[in-house]
Amino acid sequence: xxxxxxxxxxxxxxxxxxxxxxxxxxxxxxxxxxxxxxxxxxxxxxxxxxxxxxxxxxxxxxxxxxxxxxxxxxxxxxxxxxxxxxxxxxxxxxxxxxxxxxxxxxxxxxxxxxxxxxxxxxxxxxxxxxxxxxxxxxxxxxxxxxxxxxxxxxxxxxxxxxxxxxxxxxxxxxxxxxxxxxxxxxxxxxxxxxxxx
Amino acid sequence: xxxxxxxxxxxxxxxxxxxxxxxxxxxxxxxxxxxxxxxxxxxxxxxxxxxxxxxxxxxxxxxxxxxxxxxxxxxxxxxxxxxxxxxxxxxxxxxxxxxxxxxxxxxxxxxxxxxxxxxxxxxxxxxxxxxxxxxxxxxxxxxxxxxxxxxxxxxxxxxxxxxxxxxxxxxxxxxxxxxxxxxxxxxxxxxxxxxxxxxxxxxxxxxxxxxxxxxxxxxxxxxxxxxxxxxxxxxxxxxxxxxxxxxxxxxxxxxxxxxxxxxxxxxxxxxxxxxxxxxxxxxxxxxxxxxxxxxxxxxxxxxxxxxxxxxxxxxxxxxxxxxxxxxxxxxxxxxxxxxxxxxxxxxxxxxxxxxxxxxxxxxxxxxxxxxxxxxxxxxxxxxxxxxxxxxxxxxxxxxxxxxxxxxxxxxx
Numbered sequence: 001x002x003x004x005x006x007x008x009x010x011x012x013x014x015x016x017x018x019x020x021x022x023x024x025x026x027x028x029x030x031x032x033x034x035x036x037x038x039x040x041x042x043x044x045x046x047x048x049x050x051x052x053x054x055x056x057x058x059x060x061x062x063x064x065x066x067x068x069x070x071x072x073x074x075x076x077x078x079x080x081x082x083x084x085x086x087x088x089x090x091x092x093x094x095x096x097x098x099x100x101x102x103x104x105x106x107x108x109x110x111x112x113x114x115x116x117x118x119x120x121x122x123x124x125x126x127x128x129x130x131x132x133x134x135x136x137x138x139x140x141x142x143x144x145x146x147x148x149x150x151x152x153x154x155x156x157x158x159x160x161x162x163x164x165x166x167x168x169x170x171x172x173x174x175x176x177x178x179x180x181x182x183x184x185x186x187x188x189x190x191x192x193x194x195x196x197x
Numbered sequence: 198x199x200x201x202x203x204x205x206x207x208x209x210x211x212x213x214x215x216x217x218x219x220x221x222x223x224x225x226x227x228x229x230x231x232x233x234x235x236x237x238x239x240x241x242x243x244x245x246x247x248x249x250x251x252x253x254x255x256x257x258x259x260x261x262x263x264x265x266x267x268x269x270x271x272x273x274x275x276x277x278x279x280x281x282x283x284x285x286x287x288x289x290x291x292x293x294x295x296x297x298x299x300x301x302x303x304x305x306x307x308x309x310x311x312x313x314x315x316x317x318x319x320x321x322x323x324x325x326x327x328x329x330x331x332x333x334x335x336x337x338x339x340x341x342x343x344x345x346x347x348x349x350x351x352x353x354x355x356x357x358x359x360x361x362x363x364x365x366x367x368x369x370x371x372x373x374x375x376x377x378x379x380x381x382x383x384x385x386x387x388x389x390x391x392x393x394x395x396x397x398x399x400x401x402x403x404x405x406x407x408x409x410x411x412x413x414x415x416x417x418x419x420x421x422x423x424x425x426x427x428x429x430x431x432x433x434x435x436x437x438x439x440x441x442x443x444x445x446x447x448x449x450x451x452x453x454x455x456x457x458x459x460x461x462x463x464x465x466x467x468x469x470x471x472x473x474x475x476x477x478x479x480x481x482x483x484x485x486x487x488x489x490x491x492x493x494x495x496x497x498x499x500x501x502x503x504x505x506x507x508x509x510x511x512x513x514x515x516x517x518x519x520x521x522x523x524x525x526x527x528x529x530x531x532x533x534x535x536x537x538x539x540x541x542x543x544x545x546x547x548x549x550x551x552x553x554x555x556x557x558x559x560x561x562x563x564x565x566x567x568x569x570x571x572x573x574x575x576x577x578x579x580x581x582x583x584x585x586x587x588x589x590x591x592x593x594x595x596x597x598x599x600x601x602x603x604x605x606x607x608x609x
Contacts, residue, residue, distance in 0.1 A: 018406045050279075055434025056287055056480055063279075063505060087422075088409050089507065089539075092518040092532035105505065105516060105534075110427045111420060114437065117427035121505060142409030142542055145235070168236030179244060187244075 016081045016139045019111075024084040026109060029062040029118050032083065036066065039079045043072030046123075063119040070124050074134050080120065081139070084108045088136070091146040093154050095182040099125040100154050102133055126156060128183075135160030153180040199224045206556060208237030217541055219560065223553060231548040233541050246531040251277045251351055251497045251521070252490065254528050258517070259345050261533060264307065267300050268510030269517070269533070270349035275430070276519035277351050277528075280504025281497050285431075288482045289353030294432035295366070295475045296339070296348055297508070298468045302373070303332040304511035305413075305461045305468075308564050312458060313384065315557050316393050317596030321383050328373070328380060335369045338362055352493055353485025363476055370469050381462060389603045394455035398547040398559035401452050408543045411536045412513025413464065414563045416442050417457030419450035424509040436474045441467060454562040461564075498526045512536035512564045537563065554598040557591050 027035060029049055037044055046067035051060050068076050080086040089105040102124045109116040126133060133150075135158035136143045147158040148167040155178045157164075166173060177192060178185045201222050208218035218237060222230040242261060246254045258273040259266040271293055278285060285293075310325025333343045339362050340346035348354050358366075384390050400410065405418035415422060423440035425433040441463045443449070443456045450456065487493030501523030507516045513536030520530035540563040547559050 014407050018403055020403050020406065052279075052430070054285075054287075054290055054430055055432060056478070057435050059429055059434030061428045061430065065503070085406055087406075089514075089516045090518070090532060090534035092530065094520065094530045103503070103518065105518065107428070107507075110422045110424075112427070114426050115429055117424070119428070119505060119507065121503070140409065141407060142539060144542055145538060165234075166236070167234075168239040170236070170239075179241065 014139055014141060016078075016085055018085045024109060024112060025082060026112060026116065027083060029064055032108070032118060032120075033064055035083070036076065036079055040068065040072055040076055043069045043075070045069065059115065061115065061117070061119075063121065065121045065123070067123040067125070070126060070133065073122070073124050074136075074139075076122060077136060077139060080106060080108060084112075086120070086140065088140050088142050088146070091143070091150050093150055093156070093180070095154065095180065095186070096125070097183075099127050100131060100156055100181075101125055102150065102156060131155055132157045132159050134158070137161050152178075154178055155181065155185065201229065204553070206560065208234070217537075217544075217560075219544060219548070219556075221548060221553070221556065226552045226554070228548045228551050228553065228556065231545040233544050235541060243531045243533060246528040248527060250494060250526045251281075251519075251528055252494060254531065255349050255351070258533075259347065259349070261535065263344055264304050265300055265510045265512065265515070266345045267296050267348060268508060268515050269535070271297065272506040272508050272510075272515040272517040273519065273531070273533075274349050274351050275506030275508065276504040276517040276531075277497065277506075277521070278504065279506060280502045280519050280521045281351075281500035283352050283486050283496070285353050285486060286483045287480045288357075289484045289486075290431035291475055291479050292348070292354045292356070292358055292484060294436075295358065295472065295479075296336075296346065296354075297510075298471050298475065299332055299336055299339075299366075301468045301511045302465055302472075303329055303336065304564075305465050306332070308511075308561075309380070309384070309458065309461055309465075312394075312454075312558070312561055313390075315561055315592060315595055316390070317599040318384070318387070318390060321380065321387075321390075324380050324383065328376060331369050331372050335365050338365045350485050350487070350490075350493075351497065352487040353483070355485070357484050358476075358479065363479075366472060366476060370472055373465070373469055377465060384458075384462070388606060389599060391455060392602050392606065393599050394458055394558070395453055396451060397454045397551060397555050398562050399451065399453045400543050400547050402450060404543065404546055405452070408546070409539050410513075410543045411539050412509070412511070412564075413457055413460045414513060414536075414540045414543065416440055417460045418452035419444055419456075424507060424514045428507070430508060432475050432478070435478055436471060438467070438471065454558055457562050494526070497521065499523060510536060513540060552598070553591075554594040557595050 044066055048065040050063040053060055086106040087110055092103045094101045104122040106120040108118045145167050147161045150156045152166050152169050177190045201224050204221040204223050206219040218234045220232045221228050242257050255270050258270040261269045306329040310322045313321035337343050340348050348356055400418045402419045405415040405420050419442050421440045421442050425438035426440050441460050500521050504519045507514050516534040518532040522529045
């Protein structure tokens with residue numbers, strides 16, 4: 001059978017190249033950083049490249065951390081997609097007061113052999129007055145659970161995510177209570193914790 | 198006229214961070230669509246970390262999963278160590294890898310056995326469970342516990358590998374080298390097993406990539422990805438690991454339950470080789486960066502920043518993200534991504550075109566626990582009828598399909 005054709009890919013098409021038959025555009029971590037900076041310019045506001053050395057031989061692996069403006073987030077993901085299909089791990093996030101941080105965890109080059117994987121963490125600060133992120137659904141349908149989780153836990157909507165149902169909270173949950181928020185919409189602010197006590 | 202029925206499977210499920218309900222749309226015996234709804238018993242474990250210091254959260258991390266408790270606690274510890282810039286001594290790194298491989302052996306043998314049970318191959322199930330006892334004994338000899346080993350510490354491990362433990366592990370490797378082939382031969386050479394698992398629950402290579410599938414689930418679909426190879430950590434920095442994919446061993450990829458079965462089977466042998474290499478190369482030295490835990494906690498309290506930990510657990514890579522705030526003794530933010538979080542999104546695709554009798558097998562094939570089959574409600578909305586299909590009945594259907602196949606193949 002054709003291992004690349006399936007009902008699901010017709011149902012959830014992705015605009016991104018998955019590099020099944022095509023070679024990835026491998027770059028070293030430093031080159032990836034330079035490539036993204038040249039593509040995104042000032043939209044990348046913070047960068048950090050971490051190196052970890054472990055084992056007796058002190059073998060290196062790398063982690064690239066970026067902060068990007070919301071309007072350039074999709075351009076950044078598309079730029080990553082020019083190198084390799086950005087494998088999506090998860091989104092983490094935090095309520096920082098006036099903004100909610102969305103932290104996307106990707107990896108590149110994970111099918112390219114020993115030691116070539118590059119972890120890429122992308123942080124976006126979303127103002128609470130306009131809590132919307134562009135969805136990655138059309139690019140990477142594996143983001144479904146994470147986007148829905150960020151919606152129900154932190155109140156971040158995702159423009160383009162077709163499924164907005166609850167994913168981890170029980171049916172009938174009061175959606176004005178956002179469990180991971182630290183303000184008046186969170187469990188402390190809503191008095192839910194005291195009620196349970 | 199063909200009627201479409203809605204068939205929910207779940208939601209209770211002990212083996213996952215998030216229990217899962219799968220709603221199957223069925224026409225006759227055939228599954229035509231599926232929807233997955235996790236979260237029936239979300240425990241709010243990440244929220245709980247906000248009132249605990251990094252050392253206390255280890256105990257929460259260990260209890261995310263009963264089978265791969267060590268994988269979670271190590272991914273969590275790595276995230277904290279990344280945030281606080283803590284370097285684990287090399288001997289501590291090796292002991293972590295040793296326990297991770299022991300955990301992989303016990304998890305894979307458990308999975309392989311339960312897969313045989315669900316298709317009615319009871320003798321292989323019993324053989325597998327008997328074989329698994331050996332690794333459980335070794336984990337007990339090393340840590341004092343069969344599950345939740347309490348080995349993890351921020352900055353290293355809590356238990357050293359003594360010469361006696363090393364001998365026990367080497368004996369175990371020798372035992373599996375001489376005994377595991379019995380299980381391997383029994384299932385590999387059984388034509389009914391092959392017929393029963395072949396082309397069931399197919400996940401094509403492209404979809405495994407597209408849906409971010411992980412571990413043996415994606416490797417069974419031919420995706421050459423293993424964190425131990427692509428992003429080596431701890432002892433894997435010194436010991437080379439190659440991702441096991443069916444095309445390297447059998448020349449082709451089907452992406453079905455049989456391929457996922459074979460990948461796990463081969464990974465047991467791979468783990469035995471790794472265990473031996475880890476013991477051969479075990480360096481001398483301290484096992485933790487913080488021999489005095491209080492000093493460790495003080496350093497963690499002073500540290501701030503985002504940390505990331507990702508390791509290859511038996512079911513795929515486990516990702517933990519931790520944020521610490523300087524001056525705050527508690528964890529500021531913690532996010533856990535268990536492998537099933539990613540793999541469950543591929544379930545709908547695996548179900549489509551298969552029979553209800555295969556549902557148990559397909560759910561099991563990504564390695565959650567079969568107990569999610571415990572409750573299943575069959576609803577005929579058109580006729581306004583409702584009945585309950587129990588785990589036993591579902592299992593019976595799966596076993597009857599095997600027996601029928603066996604008869605057709607002239608095997609009984």
